[in-house]
Amino acid sequence: MIPLSLAEVAKITGAEPSLVTDPGALARSVVIDSRQAGPGALFAALPGERVDGHDFAAAAVAAGAVGVLATRPTGVPALLTPDVPEALARLARAVVDSLPGLTIAGITGSVGKTTTKDLAAQLAERLGPTIAPHGSFNNEIGHPLTVLRATEATRYLVLELSARGAGHIARLCEIAPPRLGVVLCVGHARTGEFGGIAQVARAKGELPAALPPDGVALLNSDDPRVLAMADRTAARVVTFGRGGEATVRAADVRLDDGGRAAFTLVTPGGTAPVRLRLVGEHNVTNALAAAALAGELGLPAGEAAEGLSAAAPRSRWRMEVTERPDGVTVINDAYNANPEAMAAAIQTLAVVARGRRAFAVLGPMNELGGESRMRHEEAGGLAARAGVAGLIVVGEDAAPILSGARAERSWHGELLGVPDTGSAVAALGNLLEPGDVVLVKASRSAGLERVALALTGEAAQ
Ligand SMILES: Nc1ncnc2c1ncn2[C@@H]1O[C@H](COP(=O)(O)OP(=O)(O)OP(=O)(O)O)[C@@H](O)[C@H]1O
Ligand SMILES: [Mg+2]
Numbered sequence: 001m002i003p004l005s006l007a008e009v010a011k012i013t014g015a016e017p018s019l020v021t022d023p024g025a026l027a028r029s030v031v032i033d034s035r036q037a038g039p040g041a042l043f044a045a046l047p048g049e050r051v052d053g054h055d056f057a058a059a060a061v062a063a064g065a066v067g068v069l070a071t072r073p074t075g076v077p078a079l080l081t082p083d084v085p086e087a088l089a090r091l092a093r094a095v096v097d098s099l100p101g102l103t104i105a106g107i108t109g110s111v112g113k114t115t116t117k118d119l120a121a122q123l124a125e126r127l128g129p130t131i132a133p134h135g136s137f138n139n140e141i142g143h144p145l146t147v148l149r150a151t152e153a154t155r156y157l158v159l160e161l162s163a164r165g166a167g168h169i170a171r172l173c174e175i176a177p178p179r180l181g182v183v184l185c186v187g188h189a190r191t192g193e194f195g196g197i198a199q200v201a202r203a204k205g206e207l208p209a210a211l212p213p214d215g216v217a218l219l220n221s222d223d224p225r226v227l228a229m230a231d232r233t234a235a236r237v238v239t240f241g242r243g244g245e246a247t248v249r250a251a252d253v254r255l256d257d258g259g260r261a262a263f264t265l266v267t268p269g270g271t272a273p274v275r276l277r278l279v280g281e282h283n284v285t286n287a288l289a290a291a292a293l294a295g296e297l298g299l300p301a302g303e304a305a306e307g308l309s310a311a312a313p314r315s316r317w318r319m320e321v322t323e324r325p326d327g328v329t330v331i332n333d334a335y336n337a338n339p340e341a342m343a344a345a346i347q348t349l350a351v352v353a354r355g356r357r358a359f360a361v362l363g364p365m366n367e368l369g370g371e372s373r374m375r376h377e378e379a380g381g382l383a384a385r386a387g388v389a390g391l392i393v394v395g396e397d398a399a400p401i402l403s404g405a406r407a408e409r410s411w412h413g414e415l416l417g418v419p420d421t422g423s424a425v426a427a428l429g430n431l432l433e434p435g436d437v438v439l440v441k442a443s444r445s446a447g448l449e450r451v452a453l454a455l456t457g458e459a460a461q
Helices: 006-013 053-062 084-097 113-124 142-148 168-175 197-204 206-210 224-232 283-297 301-310 339-353 369-385 400-406 421-431 449-456
Strands: 016-018 029-031 041-044 067-070 078-080 103-108 156-160 180-183 216-220 236-241 248-255 260-267 270-279 320-323 329-333 358-362 390-394 414-418 437-441
Touching: 006 016, 006 067, 006 078, 006 084, 029 142, 041 053, 041 084, 053 067, 067 084, 084 142, 084 168, 103 113, 103 168, 103 283, 113 156, 113 283, 113 301, 142 156, 142 168, 168 197, 168 206, 180 206, 180 283, 197 206, 197 224, 206 216, 206 224, 216 224, 216 283, 236 283, 248 283, 260 283, 260 301, 270 283, 270 301, 283 301, 320 449, 329 339, 329 449, 339 358, 339 369, 339 437, 358 369, 358 421, 369 390, 369 400, 390 400, 390 421, 400 414, 414 421, 421 449, 437 449
Parallel strands: 029 041, 041 067, 067 078, 103 156, 103 180, 180 216, 216 236, 236 248, 329 437, 358 390, 358 437, 390 414
Antiparallel strands: 016 078, 248 260, 260 270, 320 329
């Protein structure tokens, strides 16, 4: 972060100093967890789900924080503002505006944002110092905190833009205006909250709409709803995708026994071979998006291909493959789920399992509104048609997966509905044999990582 005095922070945010004795004291970082507060930190007090940050203001200052950004006095040096997230947003924008050498790229879409962000960041790092959020730190708090990490040395900010409703992405684009914007896909994730897929498309389109005329909109030409966003941007359009018409595309895609894709990266600047370390064919599209973005930043195709081939997964529980000593392969994809990601995971399970017995442990996909039952039934059908040896469905909310699988009359695998993750682990104990492959997947709140971690022998977190 660029050091800012408390007086400067007050000026930028419009906050009112209270008990501040040294307005020249420099804030060198902004933290929202008092346990991370040390000398030079500015502690932003936020109301949490269980605790209120204001209760930890004194502890943060005792640990060395120069002050707190808060909505009410807490007996320590503070900058008081009615809206702490808004103050963080203003700080972030001020930092961005003071760094003319910074190039900002935003990535949005219904699935694959974190994966693509991690890949793109690893490519941008080859060109210069890059800052990207940890994990999915992509909401109205995480976004400004990530931006605030930038300094004069930073060349690239690679940001993940997530939306839970209309206007969210536009707002994130105001906090840190991107010159490059990637849209991956418009899928069924969170259609319940948005009201339908047309609304999802409109919200994702806020990113291309926010780009300047000298910017670049990178659009997935395999998804007609994304390609249509070319009409909503003043920026130059570059396409990526599996189809032959894409500017950046993949030729000769093949999968190894582990479900990892190899392909020839085809760009206007040249072609180069890629061998991904990430599991699942769906990652080809994520890789193409990252390569297209990096190409626009100036990375030659050969280097992009090298970078993609070297890129390791950075964010956990996304198609994380563990080989157990007894020969059982565990695919932990318990980070999240929606219909597109579920389909991709089941397809990958079938590839990895080729010739071995496949088991799927599936839980609910949240936030699908009126489509929920149908989408769960479809997932059950997919698993059955993929020929899994066993399907274990966890929790009442996921029950339509059972009926979807049952409807596939030609499938005769083991079908089990269990109430919770503990029962799923117990059931697997009886079913699994050396050589089997197990996929574990559900929305985050279902906690199915407990099943995966029990299977791999890691302690549950
Ligand atoms: N292109 C894709 N098509 C289908 N599924 C995908 C694709 N990319 C990633 N996935 C799957 O989607 C899930 C989430 O991936 P990732 O975390 O990259 O997405 P995200 O868009 O960041 O999600 P979130 O909205 O939760 O932040 C994982 O299970 C991953 O395997
Ligand atoms: Mg994410």
